[in-house]
Amino acid sequence: MSDINDTKAAAGATAAEGKSAPQARRNAATQGAPRGAGSRTAKQGRAMLGAEAVIASLEAEGVTTVFGYPGGQAIKLYDALYDSDQITHVLARHEQGAVHMADGYARSTGRAGVAIVTSGPGATNTVTGIATAYMDSVPLVIITGQVGRGVIGTDSFQESDIVGITMPVVKHSYLLQSTEELTRTIREAFHIAVTGRPGPVLIDIPSDVAGETMVFEYPDTVNLPSYKPTYRGNAKQIRAACRLLEEAEQPLLYVGGGVIASEATEEIVALMDKMHIPAVATLMGKGGVPASHPLNLGPVGMHGAKYSNMAMTEADLIIAAGARFSDRVTGRVSEFAPNAKIVHIDIDPAEIGKIRDADVPIVGDLKGVLSGMLETLDKDGAVPCDDQWIADINAWRARYPFYHPNMAENEQTGEIVPELVIAELGRQLDPATSIVTTEVGQHQMWAHQFLPREFPRTFLSSGGLGTMGFGFPAAIGAAVANPGATVVCIAGDGSFQMNSQEMATAAINGVPVKVMILDNRCLGMVHQWQKLFYDKRYSQTLLEPVPDFVKLAEAYGWEGERVEAPGEVAAAIERMLAAEGPYLLDVAISPEQNVYPMVAPGAALDNVMGAIDVAVGAVRTDVPAAPGSPRAQAAASAAPVAASPCAKLDAQFGGRWEIDPEDTGARLGQDGSTVDVRPEDWKTLFREADAEMPAFSDEKGGAR
Ligand SMILES: Cc1ncc(C[n+]2csc(CCOP(=O)(O)OP(=O)(O)O)c2C)c(N)n1
Ligand SMILES: [Mg+2]
Numbered sequence: 001m002s003d004i005n006d007t008k009a010a011a012g013a014t015a016a017e018g019k020s021a022p023q024a025r026r027n028a029a030t031q032g033a034p035r036g037a038g039s040r041t042a043k044q045g046r047a048m049l050g051a052e053a054v055i056a057s058l059e060a061e062g063v064t065t066v067f068g069y070p071g072g073q074a075i076k077l078y079d080a081l082y083d084s085d086q087i088t089h090v091l092a093r094h095e096q097g098a099v100h101m102a103d104g105y106a107r108s109t110g111r112a113g114v115a116i117v118t119s120g121p122g123a124t125n126t127v128t129g130i131a132t133a134y135m136d137s138v139p140l141v142i143i144t145g146q147v148g149r150g151v152i153g154t155d156s157f158q159e160s161d162i163v164g165i166t167m168p169v170v171k172h173s174y175l176l177q178s179t180e181e182l183t184r185t186i187r188e189a190f191h192i193a194v195t196g197r198p199g200p201v202l203i204d205i206p207s208d209v210a211g212e213t214m215v216f217e218y219p220d221t222v223n224l225p226s227y228k229p230t231y232r233g234n235a236k237q238i239r240a241a242c243r244l245l246e247e248a249e250q251p252l253l254y255v256g257g258g259v260i261a262s263e264a265t266e267e268i269v270a271l272m273d274k275m276h277i278p279a280v281a282t283l284m285g286k287g288g289v290p291a292s293h294p295l296n297l298g299p300v301g302m303h304g305a306k307y308s309n310m311a312m313t314e315a316d317l318i319i320a321a322g323a324r325f326s327d328r329v330t331g332r333v334s335e336f337a338p339n340a341k342i343v344h345i346d347i348d349p350a351e352i353g354k355i356r357d358a359d360v361p362i363v364g365d366l367k368g369v370l371s372g373m374l375e376t377l378d379k380d381g382a383v384p385c386d387d388q389w390i391a392d393i394n395a396w397r398a399r400y401p402f403y404h405p406n407m408a409e410n411e412q413t414g415e416i417v418p419e420l421v422i423a424e425l426g427r428q429l430d431p432a433t434s435i436v437t438t439e440v441g442q443h444q445m446w447a448h449q450f451l452p453r454e455f456p457r458t459f460l461s462s463g464g465l466g467t468m469g470f471g472f473p474a475a476i477g478a479a480v481a482n483p484g485a486t487v488v489c490i491a492g493d494g495s496f497q498m499n500s501q502e503m504a505t506a507a508i509n510g511v512p513v514k515v516m517i518l519d520n521r522c523l524g525m526v527h528q529w530q531k532l533f534y535d536k537r538y539s540q541t542l543l544e545p546v547p548d549f550v551k552l553a554e555a556y557g558w559e560g561e562r563v564e565a566p567g568e569v570a571a572a573i574e575r576m577l578a579a580e581g582p583y584l585l586d587v588a589i590s591p592e593q594n595v596y597p598m599v600a601p602g603a604a605l606d607n608v609m610g611a612i613d614v615a616v617g618a619v620r621t622d623v624p625a626a627p628g629s630p631r632a633q634a635a636a637s638a639a640p641v642a643a644s645p646c647a648k649l650d651a652q653f654g655g656r657w658e659i660d661p662e663d664t665g666a667r668l669g670q671d672g673s674t675v676d677v678r679p680e681d682w683k684t685l686f687r688e689a690d691a692e693m694p695a696f697s698d699e700k701g702g703a704r
Contacts, residue, residue, distance in 0.1 A: 071118025099129025104477030120158030135464025171199030196229025257284030258322010469498030
């Protein structure tokens, strides 16, 4: 077993050779024997223990790094690992941490992440990590030690039915019955994890199987007649999709995590450029379309830009590219994209029609399907779509810029504004050489909104499961996989405490990961919902002012620092990024900050609150309650509507509106006159405005 620092030294040499960072990343990811080296490994044909064969199999798969935690039923595996020259083991401090590390490794490289743990509590500790990977289609191979075959089912010490427990959250799993099936099982597990729609595969290995002698024969090929993912999209369907696109006047690409899994960025951008189609990206698709592309509208959904949500609502054709119509994106499904035909491209047939029927379903690998579409469009001599649509979207972008009054207000009160902290981090990071992970909560959404990412696999966040405690260990995994990269975890104070024990892992292994905590001393996202929807009844969301994160950092041998004033932020981020080792930056922010814009849960996607409306000089700060709901009843008996600062706007558009203190320009309705801006007038009103498409950095990264 090699030391992790050897890997670092090797990567340093790569960087010194002057290769670009993404290339260095790829090199780091593919070091070691090629995947599926199979019979070409030197160990082929040798007699060895089952445990040794497990390690030899991992070597044959080209594995160079595993994450894990030993125990009684995994001791034989760890004994075999002791002799491996190829595999570096990163000892986590909790099995959940180990799985998230393997996940960060996988998301940042595209290769399967590997974790090894023991039976019973070791195995059950992996469940959240496995479910997290499953929800986001991340390839993992999880190896769990199990009690001996003879005592399975007897409640023997540290026995748990981990195959049963994880059944709904794995792509596939195995309970190894004999050494005869050992190598074939591991070969299959890697194949299943990375092919088709990627996902986690679990192999449960009884300790007596690990202790048996066998002859190591690693198969080159996999024979799984009932598992044959469809890669090549149906040519007829591809033509049908192109036809719809050629006819569409208001097409939109809705880009999800599939663009990253399929490595289809080039094709997506080519399609955008060729047909002048704007794109919105989900949290999972972030980085899959360069932030700087002028047709990338960025975040969509619950905390997306109002103009992105409007584009979804107004589109006449939506091409869902590796996206799954998550409720965080669609809002109320019955009102989602009412005028749009749907082309749904996904490698997993189960996704098609699950939430929204597709007019043209295409099962296949996104990259190939998009290439097919590009070819067909070329042959057809397709002309780009009408630029009026882009002009309309530009007008919405000008009317609803991606900032809100919180940001200005807090600048005035001398508090640190979280959005601006993220934007500053974005300015200081080189997008080509940095990877950012997030925890889960408000900070995650601010990162989604305000951190520009140019490359796939450089933004890692738990989207589907929303797992607090994911981001920090995932950052360690990504840093181990990409030794030349700057890896920053944007964390919340609540989430970070869920796996802060992994500070030891980073310290001991010399992983120079950076953690920037947006420290609001509360479970901010839940607090925000309580503020907006539960009458400020802050039940169990305020965190006590412990720990002192800087002292915690010092306890683990990290450097750490806390900032409390806006003027200190930029220099502190500079110090964090310049630090050689792991570094924790604790940024004090107010618990009163909200993530805006926001679509209330269950509301229609274009029913956006907290998005500034430049046209009427006001911001909608609350959506109307559903008729008959408890909130509507409470509102009826509460303050009269006249108390609203923009009562006329309230009456016209619904909800509560407030004037933006910073927006002093003359606006419709601001003088108290009757406002009559109907949604259908938006286009004509702003077509004349001749709005320029603002560059991403001006608009979001450099807001204000
Ligand atoms: C493991 C887990 N438990 C509970 C939740 C529910 N939850 C979502 S966001 C959130 C608050 C997160 O707080 P923090 O990490 O401080 O981030 P903030 O929202 O304050 O930025 C909670 C409790 C979750 N997503 N994951
Ligand atoms: Mg918090």
